[in-house]
Amino acid sequence: MSTSLLQQVLGEAIGDDESLFDEPEVNFGLLDEYSKREIRRAILTAVAVPGYQVPFGSREMPVARGWGSGGLQVSLAIVGPDDVVKVIDQGDDEGVNAVNLRRLIVSSTGIPESTTPEDSTLIQTRHRIPEDPLDERHVLVLQVPVPEPLRGVERDMRELARMHAEADYARMWVSLYEDKVRNGVITRTTGYPCLVDGRYVIATTPIPRWDVPRLHQSRFLSLFGAGREKRIYAVPPHTDVEPLTFEDVPFEVEVTPGATCRTCGSSESFLVEVPASRVDGGGHWVCSDSDWCRRRRERRDHPSNGGDS
Amino acid sequence: MGYAAARGGLKAIEAAERLVARERILGESSWLESRQMIEKLRLAVDRVMGEGGLWDEDLAASALRQAEGDSIEAAHLLRSYRSTLPRLAYTTPIDVDDMDVLRRIVPAFRNPPGPQLLGRTTDYTGRLLQTADEDTLRTAAEKMAAFLDEQVTPEVEVGHVVSGAEPTDDERRPRRLLELLRDLDAVVDRRRTDDPEPFDITRHPARPPATRSARLATMARAETGALVNVWYRNILGPDGYLHEITLGEVRHGRLPVKVVHPITGDEISVTEVRVTEVEAIEDLDGIEEDRGRFDVGYGLCFGHNEKKAIAMANLDIACERDKGRSFLEQSILLTTDGLDASGFLEHLKLPHYVTFRSMMERKAAVRRHKETT
Numbered sequence: 001m002s003t004s005l006l007q008q009v010l011g012e013a014i015g016d017d018e019s020l021f022d023e024p025e026v027n028f029g030l031l032d033e034y035s036k037r038e039i040r041r042a043i044l045t046a047v048a049v050p051g052y053q054v055p056f057g058s059r060e061m062p063v064a065r066g067w068g069s070g071g072l073q074v075s076l077a078i079v080g081p082d083d084v085v086k087v088i089d090q091g092d093d094e095g096v097n098a099v100n101l102r103r104l105i106v107s108s109t110g111i112p113e114s115t116t117p118e119d120s121t122l123i124q125t126r127h128r129i130p131e132d133p134l135d136e137r138h139v140l141v142l143q144v145p146v147p148e149p150l151r152g153v154e155r156d157m158r159e160l161a162r163m164h165a166e167a168d169y170a171r172m173w174v175s176l177y178e179d180k181v182r183n184g185v186i187t188r189t190t191g192y193p194c195l196v197d198g199r200y201v202i203a204t205t206p207i208p209r210w211d212v213p214r215l216h217q218s219r220f221l222s223l224f225g226a227g228r229e230k231r232i233y234a235v236p237p238h239t240d241v242e243p244l245t246f247e248d249v250p251f252e253v254e255v256t257p258g259a260t261c262r263t264c265g266s267s268e269s270f271l272v273e274v275p276a277s278r279v280d281g282g283g284h285w286v287c288s289d290s291d292w293c294r295r296r297r298e299r300r301d302h303p304s305n306g307g308d309s
Numbered sequence: 310m311g312y313a314a315a316r317g318g319l320k321a322i323e324a325a326e327r328l329v330a331r332e333r334i335l336g337e338s339s340w341l342e343s344r345q346m347i348e349k350l351r352l353a354v355d356r357v358m359g360e361g362g363l364w365d366e367d368l369a370a371s372a373l374r375q376a377e378g379d380s381i382e383a384a385h386l387l388r389s390y391r392s393t394l395p396r397l398a399y400t401t402p403i404d405v406d407d408m409d410v411l412r413r414i415v416p417a418f419r420n421p422p423g424p425q426l427l428g429r430t431t432d433y434t435g436r437l438l439q440t441a442d443e444d445t446l447r448t449a450a451e452k453m454a455a456f457l458d459e460q461v462t463p464e465v466e467v468g469h470v471v472s473g474a475e476p477t478d479d480e481r482r483p484r485r486l487l488e489l490l491r492d493l494d495a496v497v498d499r500r501r502t503d504d505p506e507p508f509d510i511t512r513h514p515a516r517p518p519a520t521r522s523a524r525l526a527t528m529a530r531a532e533t534g535a536l537v538n539v540w541y542r543n544i545l546g547p548d549g550y551l552h553e554i555t556l557g558e559v560r561h562g563r564l565p566v567k568v569v570h571p572i573t574g575d576e577i578s579v580t581e582v583r584v585t586e587v588e589a590i591e592d593l594d595g596i597e598e599d600r601g602r603f604d605v606g607y608g609l610c611f612g613h614n615e616k617k618a619i620a621m622a623n624l625d626i627a628c629e630r631d632k633g634r635s636f637l638e639q640s641i642l643l644t645t646d647g648l649d650a651s652g653f654l655e656h657l658k659l660p661h662y663v664t665f666r667s668m669m670e671r672k673a674a675v676r677r678h679k680e681t682t
Contacts, residue, residue: 027393030392031393032392035392055516057509057511057513057514058514062389064648064651065649065652066653067659069652089659089660090660090663095318095660098318099319099322100322126659127664157516157643158518158633183675184679184682185675185678187675189667190663190664206667208666229514230514254666254670256673271666288663
């Protein structure tokens with residue numbers, strides 16, 4: 001089922017001589033069953049207490065800490081033989097780290113992979129929510145570099161624990177207020193702090209503000225895995241997720257007036273800029289969700305193959 | 310399946326892996342044997358076992374080879390391998406006095422109880438780089454080996470006297486300086502009963518306020534350079550938690566590892582590990598402290614790694630005396646793990662264009678606001 005690194009590297013050179021790669025088979029989903037059970041228990045707690053950062057005994061994974069080790073542990077703890085996995089990084093299925101994580105999940109489980117949310121059940125992502133609508137069939141696993149939303153206002157972990165326990169978010173509000181007063185706008189970029197179910201403030205990984213409204217009263221389960229910081233938290237389906245802002249200061253998502261995707265023409269997706277270069281001339285914009293963009297382009301070029309959805 | 314997209318990412322990764330492999334696995338020199346690394350790069354292998362939290366010299370050597378000599382990367386390979394294994398048993402507590410001592414020094418006394426045993430060290434060897442060509446060095450090494458083989462027993466330095474005799478039991482398992490100080494009632498007694506089970510940092514995240522066992526376990530597995538740096542910040546940096554440490558014991562030796570037999574219920578010795586152990590005697594000088602007595606900090610780590618064990622013992626007593634007043638405990642628990650720090654540092658190489666786009670948008674928003682007001 002799985003192949004060793006040596007086999008992956010030398011496979012072509014050495015051919016099919018399996019005896020050269022006499023390494024022990026790994027368990028389904030790499031982790032041993034005791035570890036998976038422990039992680040699933042943390043996930044259940046996270047779902048039961050939306051937004052609460054559940055400590056767990058994070059394992060060292062075959063990817064470095066900071067490279068999706070938390071998301072990978074969550075995915076491997078919940079993945080089953082009937083799942084179909086999609087992995088994206090910055091919205092792109094072909095990003096090299098997305099490819100590496102997908103390769104690890106697929107090679108250690110034998111489950112099929114897909115790039116289309118429609119065909120997928122388990123979607124692991126770094127910093128985006130797919131543009132397609134997700135529903136009850138989907139579990140979204142988000143890789144979290146910094147799970148603590150209050151670290152910008154408090155460094156002492158003992159005090160941070162107290163603030164969350166007492167829902168004392170006063171200093172967060174003050175920092176947002178000072179931001180607005182000093183800069184005229186709230187300058188928070190990605191990972192915008194949100195109040196979950198009216199109780200815990202979470203860091204929305206660093207997904208862009210564009211994606212934040214998608215978490216509110218969503219039909220899908222979102223699981224946030226922070227491997228290095230050893231925390232798991234969740235936004236269950238049909239749960240309030242409110243970005244922290246003031247009554248008279250609307251929450252703003254990333255929009256650049258007039259920008260459209262150069263390849264599919266979209267102005268209703270999260271766009272990333274391709275800067276001007278001396279070779280290509282002027283800059284332009286493209287969709288960050290590469291698979292959504294591809295399907296949109298195909299529908300445009302071949303309208304008979306499927307209508308607009 | 311809807312999966313039909315180009316697989317450029319995978320091709321690039323595979324090409325990168327082949328580039329590494331061609332030099333590392335297939336390069337012009339002969340295969341780098343694990344045995345060579347265990348014998349000749351002993352300290353590197355020991356360090357990987359310590360930071361990897363796994364005692365297995367062959368696996369550590371293999372990891373070091375696979376990591377092209379990067380000790381943190383090798384520790385990562387060991388730890389992620391361990392994540393695939395179920396934990397089936399726990400050892401019984403080890404009595405460190407069962408250590409078969411290979412090296413032991415007591416800087417606090419000229420003639421302490423038991424020997425000053427220098428053992429295998431380059432502490433007092435001039436750091437003169439061997440610049441002769443490899444053939445000459447190899448010939449010299451072979452002559453040296455032949456000379457040593459002629460000697461019936463290895464040279465052992467006991468009490469600053471080089472003797473050819475096998476060390477006695479008392480020399481192998483010397484009494485501790487700390488026992489002497491306790492006999493003299495010169496050490497504060499802070500034995501406690503509220504931390505009976507050692508905190509398992511591989512199963513629970515250690516966060517402040519933590520038990521002493523959590524701090525010790527964290528430091529035992531910490532990256533050597535990180536611990537040395539936290540210690541040195543006290544000397545020339547901004548922290549200053551430490552005072553006057555005198556080393557009471559620096560030991561390197563073999564310890565038996567025992568488990569309870571699942572059927573007979575007897576305690577049986579299953580293997581041996583080598584450890585470095587340090588006791589650091591602290592001259593208490595705080596207002597609320599017992600100025601008439603000393604206190605002691607403790608360090609123990611896998612393999613022969615004196616830098617790490619000394620830093621650990623120093624930081625153990627510093628943390629005890631700090632009593633949560635500063636960020637020292639948080640620094641130890643949260644910032645000394647090699648995998649955590651280097652993994653997060655290196656993740657900056659990953660694409661960040663979604664977050665960067667969001668930042669660019671806010672910069673434009675701030676500038677727009679300034680222009681319109």
